[in-house]
Amino acid sequence: MKNILTAIIAAGLLSISMTSFSQTILKIGHVDITKIMEALPQRDSAAAVLEKETKEVQSTYDEMTVVYNKLLDDYEKGKSTFSEIIRKTKETELLDKEKRIQEFEQTAQTNLQKRNSELIQPILDKVLKAVDKVAMENGFTYILDVSKGSVIYTSKDSQNINSLVLKILKPL
Numbered sequence: 001m002k003n004i005l006t007a008i009i010a011a012g013l014l015s016i017s018m019t020s021f022s023q024t025i026l027k028i029g030h031v032d033i034t035k036i037m038e039a040l041p042q043r044d045s046a047a048a049v050l051e052k053e054t055k056e057v058q059s060t061y062d063e064m065t066v067v068y069n070k071l072l073d074d075y076e077k078g079k080s081t082f083s084e085i086i087r088k089t090k091e092t093e094l095l096d097k098e099k100r101i102q103e104f105e106q107t108a109q110t111n112l113q114k115r116n117s118e119l120i121q122p123i124l125d126k127v128l129k130a131v132d133k134v135a136m137e138n139g140f141t142y143i144l145d146v147s148k149g150s151v152i153y154t155s156k157d158s159q160n161i162n163s164l165v166l167k168i169l170k171p172l
Contacts, residue, residue: 026141029134029159034147036127036165037120046119053115057108064104068097130168134161 037043075090082090135143143161 027139027159028142028144028157029138029140029161030144030146031131031161031165032147033124033127033131033145036162036169037123039166040123040127040169042123042126043120046116046123050112050116050119054112057112061101061105061108064097064101068094068101071097126169127165130165131161133168134164138164 071090071094075094079087131143134140138159138161140159140161144158
């Protein structure tokens with residue numbers, strides 16, 4: 001009976017030790033990609049380029065709007081004196097200008113968003129590579145991006161790796 005009890009205890013201890021060896025210790029870190037991006041001078045350069053291009057687009061839009069408003073004012077002032085054919089021609093011209101302004105606005109907005117992505121994506125790729133490098137070098141199992149708002153809890157055991165990532169990126 002004593003041998004059976006000893007065997008059961010030994011099997012239990014062996015089972016517990018094997019379970020603890022087979023479990024991987026999770027090492028979790030977190031990073032704020034938004035803060036890292038804001039700290040990089042490359043992002044400022046990209047923002048300056050985008051701002052310049054946005055001002056150019058806005059200037060063209062403003063010019064188109066001024067022309068449209070002048071046509072509209074001229075139409076409103078002379079509407080009662082225009083013959084039927086002149087009135088319809090001016091209305092068609094106004095509708096055409098309005099449509100072109102709307103198309104320009106939509107196209108410009110789409111192009112500026114695309115341009116923003118073109119400028120930011122290479123910087124973001126570098127940041128993500130740096131995060132990967134930090135994770136590999138420091139044995140992290142998971143790195144959570146707290147800037148996305150989907151992480152609702154970060155324990156004191158989770159390491160903030162922003163400074164490690166920035167250290168890798170600063171020489172660039």
